[in-house]
Amino acid sequence: MAYEDQPKIIHKLLNVPNINHIEVYEEHGGYSALRKALESFSPDDVLNEVKTSGLRGRGGAGFPTGLKWSFMPKPLFPKYLVCNADESEPGTFSNRDILNMHPHILIEGFIISCYAIGCTHGYIYIRGEFFKGFETMRRALAEAKARGYLGKNILGSGFDCEITLHTGAGAYICGEETALLSSLEGDRGQPRLKPPFPAVAGLYAKPTSVNNVETLSNVPFIIGEGAAEFRKFGTDKSPGMKIMSVSGHVNKPGNYEMPLGTPIREIIETAGGVRGGKAVKGFFPGGSSTPMLTPDFLDTPMDFESITAAGSLLGTAALIVFDEDTDIVQVTKRLLQFYKHESCGKCTPCREGNDWLVRVLDRLDRSKGKDGDADLLVDMASQIAGRSFCPLGDAAATPVLSGIKRFRPDFESRITNPDEAPLFIPTEQFFGH
Amino acid sequence: MLSNAAIDRIQQLVKEYPNTKSALVPALYVAQRDNGGHLSRDSMVEVAEELSLPESHVFGVATFYSMFYFEPVGKHLVQVCGTSPCRLRGAANAIDCFKGKLGLEIGQTSEDGLFTLQEVECLAACHLAPMAQINEDYFFHLTEARVDEIIEALRRGEKPQGAEFETMRFNAHPIALSDEELGIDVSHLTPAEPVVKKEKSAEAAPATA
Numbered sequence: 001m002a003y004e005d006q007p008k009i010i011h012k013l014l015n016v017p018n019i020n021h022i023e024v025y026e027e028h029g030g031y032s033a034l035r036k037a038l039e040s041f042s043p044d045d046v047l048n049e050v051k052t053s054g055l056r057g058r059g060g061a062g063f064p065t066g067l068k069w070s071f072m073p074k075p076l077f078p079k080y081l082v083c084n085a086d087e088s089e090p091g092t093f094s095n096r097d098i099l100n101m102h103p104h105i106l107i108e109g110f111i112i113s114c115y116a117i118g119c120t121h122g123y124i125y126i127r128g129e130f131f132k133g134f135e136t137m138r139r140a141l142a143e144a145k146a147r148g149y150l151g152k153n154i155l156g157s158g159f160d161c162e163i164t165l166h167t168g169a170g171a172y173i174c175g176e177e178t179a180l181l182s183s184l185e186g187d188r189g190q191p192r193l194k195p196p197f198p199a200v201a202g203l204y205a206k207p208t209s210v211n212n213v214e215t216l217s218n219v220p221f222i223i224g225e226g227a228a229e230f231r232k233f234g235t236d237k238s239p240g241m242k243i244m245s246v247s248g249h250v251n252k253p254g255n256y257e258m259p260l261g262t263p264i265r266e267i268i269e270t271a272g273g274v275r276g277g278k279a280v281k282g283f284f285p286g287g288s289s290t291p292m293l294t295p296d297f298l299d300t301p302m303d304f305e306s307i308t309a310a311g312s313l314l315g316t317a318a319l320i321v322f323d324e325d326t327d328i329v330q331v332t333k334r335l336l337q338f339y340k341h342e343s344c345g346k347c348t349p350c351r352e353g354n355d356w357l358v359r360v361l362d363r364l365d366r367s368k369g370k371d372g373d374a375d376l377l378v379d380m381a382s383q384i385a386g387r388s389f390c391p392l393g394d395a396a397a398t399p400v401l402s403g404i405k406r407f408r409p410d411f412e413s414r415i416t417n418p419d420e421a422p423l424f425i426p427t428e429q430f431f432g433h
Numbered sequence: 434m435l436s437n438a439a440i441d442r443i444q445q446l447v448k449e450y451p452n453t454k455s456a457l458v459p460a461l462y463v464a465q466r467d468n469g470g471h472l473s474r475d476s477m478v479e480v481a482e483e484l485s486l487p488e489s490h491v492f493g494v495a496t497f498y499s500m501f502y503f504e505p506v507g508k509h510l511v512q513v514c515g516t517s518p519c520r521l522r523g524a525a526n527a528i529d530c531f532k533g534k535l536g537l538e539i540g541q542t543s544e545d546g547l548f549t550l551q552e553v554e555c556l557a558a559c560h561l562a563p564m565a566q567i568n569e570d571y572f573f574h575l576t577e578a579r580v581d582e583i584i585e586a587l588r589r590g591e592k593p594q595g596a597e598f599e600t601m602r603f604n605a606h607p608i609a610l611s612d613e614e615l616g617i618d619v620s621h622l623t624p625a626e627p628v629v630k631k632e633k634s635a636e637a638a639p640a641t642a
Contacts, residue, residue, distance in 0.1 A: 022622065031625070039628045090516045090555040128500045128606065129556050131569040132597045135607040139617050146622035156627030164449040167608050169458050169498035172554065186454030186486075188497040204451060247518045247559035254560045288517065320518050320559070334517045338554050344497075 003256060003270050009221045009233070009241045010214065011257040014102050020136055022143035025104040031149055033224035037112050038157040046116035046223060053227035054239040055219075059084055059175075059212030060286070060315045062238075062304045069117050071199035072207040080208040081114050081122040083216055084180055088127055088172040090288035090338060091318035094243035094255050095213040099126065099133030102217075103140035107163070109219035111149060114161045117209060121162045125180055128169040138165055172342035176390050177210040179344065190346045191390035214243060234260035238303035238314075246271040248321040249278070260303040267302060268321060278323040282406060286315020288335050289395030291402035292328075312402070328410040332403045333361035339396035350393035353384040357400055369415035374404050377411070435479045439467040442611060443483050453484045459608045460484060461495055466605040470510075471502040499553070500606075507542045507549035509587050510604050511535070512566045513575075515552040518559035527563035527575040528552060534584050547588070568604040570596040 008014075018024045025031070037046050051066030072079055083106070087095040098106055106124075114122050126134050141163055144150045152160050166184055173179045174189040181203050183189035202208020218240060222230050231239045238260040244267050247253045251272025258267060264285065274280055280295045285302070290313040293300075300310045307314045322331065340354040360377055363369055370376075377400050385397035404411055435443075446459045460483065464476040472495055481491040495501045513528050532538060535548050542549040558564050561573035572583055572595060586593035592601065607615060 026625075035628055038630075040631045087557045088555060091518045091559050093557045093559055096557045127557070128498070129566060131602075131607055132571070135598075135615060138607060138612075138615065142612065142617050142619045143622060146619040146624070148624035148627075155625060157630065165608070166455075167459065167462070167606060169461070170500035171498050183458070184455060186452075186457035186494065187490075188494055245560065247562065248521045253522075253562075318559075320521070322521060326521065330520070331517045334515070334520050338516050341554055 058214035109216035347389035
């Protein structure tokens with residue numbers, strides 16, 4: 001079946017003209033799931049339906065959404081729901097389409113989720129660069145409020161809910177949930193120690209659930225059609241659909257909503273196959289923070305368990321594909337420049353380590369590598385991974401560790417001029433940055 | 434000095450949060466817009482006064498984020514994505530095209546104050562690479578011809594074809610603009626039909642504020 005004809009959940013209405021307008025969204029059945037929840041479901045019914053659906057967080061970690069909600073202590077108020085729309089993982093661009101084109105599905109999912117957890121004021125944290133998405137969401141929220149889906153006594157049900165749009169200002173780290181909360185509280189966007197987890201002490205030290213855009217956008221389907229319908233897609237442990245963001249050397253890069261468990265080869269074929277008929281050299285399965293894999297893993301099903309078994313992570317299901325002519329050293333170096341730039345500076349391994357990794361990768365990129373540089377990189381990256389305050393350090397070490405594990409000859413071929421690059425960088429240079 | 438309109442907008446934003454500190458980043462966007470595209474020391478001090486926050490806290494937060502600028506930037510801020518997914522699809526070439534067309538190196542502002550060129554990190558549009566954000570708009574599939582067309586339009590003071598917004602915002606974040614300025618008008622909408630509760634579960638609805 002052609003991709004266009006396959007069933008979809010979030011993307012079902014994505015290309016309907018003017019679906020960002022509430023009248024069009026309602027014509028296509030929009031807000032009927034919210035109506036159904038308020039008419040026939042108690043908050044616990046909604047929570048149980050989401051638990052039954054097996055929906056897992058779409059932001060990278062894959063934690064079961066219903067379980068996450070159930071960790072919030074019931075008798076404490078206020079509680080907060082915060083939507084993480086700080087999409088910044090290299091290779092990931094699925095939330096942007098929802099914010100730009102299909103805002104009401106997120107708003108409907110958000111309100112239903114607030115009803116389930118007892119939140120009366122939620123926040124949507126949109127990355128600063130998404131001017132278009134922010135404005136589209138703002139217009140959509142005003143529409144939803146005018147129709148009575150937001151505000152006091154929603155549709156006469158007695159349930160109150162407000163949503164405030166908040167914005168980042170250019171910081172990848174704010175995609176980490178505790179850093180996001182720091183940023184939302186008006187502090188520098190640096191991560192906090194866990195525990196306490198946000199479910200216990202999150203935003204303003206109150207019970208908080210932080211959920212991804214795509215996670216919440218699945219909720220109207222789960223309530224409207226039922227958890228059993230949702231479970232018809234995907235695998236037993238990874239139910240539902242996932243928007244796969246395919247980028248790199250493919251003919252038709254883009255967002256493809258497909259069932260979890262679809263083999264990677266099929267996803268690449270849906271994205272038009274590799275450009276110029278070339279062979280795949282490797283790929284990131286779930287964004288730049290997930291370990292690179294080789295073509296041996298092309299038949300791996302794209303779901304949480306299978307990708308983990310293959311030695312990587314599903315992450316955001318952002319497939320970055322490189323063809324046979326790709327220079328892994330350059331890919332890795334530019335990614336490490338990204339992580340170096342985005343390190344928040346809170347902990348030393350990440351702040352200093354990424355800078356050192358970039359220096360060594362840079363000399364390899366200039367073919368001025370020194371004997372033992374590959375091992376040196378592995379040594380340094382291993383001291384960042386698992387020793388940093390938050391997952392950004394692990395993420396930064398990942399392209400280096402997996403790149404050298406899978407594509408070591410690419411790195412070693414650059415060790416051509418052992419005398420020119422000193423292993424220890426002169427102190428004046430060290431303090432000069 | 435912050436304009437009265439800017440102070441009004443900051444006070445509107447403060448109402449969205451249970452404490453004023455949360456309104457800091459939004460307020461900085463308002464101040465940056467009010468100050469012509471970058472934050473001066475004075476404008477940050479005024480934000481601190483407006484929100485009753487220590488100046489040190491405001492400086493610390495402002496300098497943490499990459500979208501606040503502390504020196505004047507060009508009227509058109511050209512930010513080309515250079516992260517690996519874009520690199521795989523020709524970002525290096527796109528950066529060279531902008532450098533050549535504008536006669537600028539990365540980080541420079543043109544003498545006429547029209548353009549600043551920056552290389553930035555992933556903007557979450559890797560499928561449309563190579564791409565750039567110029568002020569409020571994303572531009573995609575950047576070839577030499579496309580870069581020429583975009584820059585020429587901006588030099589004429591026009592929005593380039595394919596821009597996301599119709600009007601020139603000069604990099605003002607929408608959070609800095611009021612509903613009226615954004616043209617958000619929902620007066621044509623009327624409240625939807627109320628729901629009819631079907632009592633099914635004994636569970637009470639959550640307590641409301």
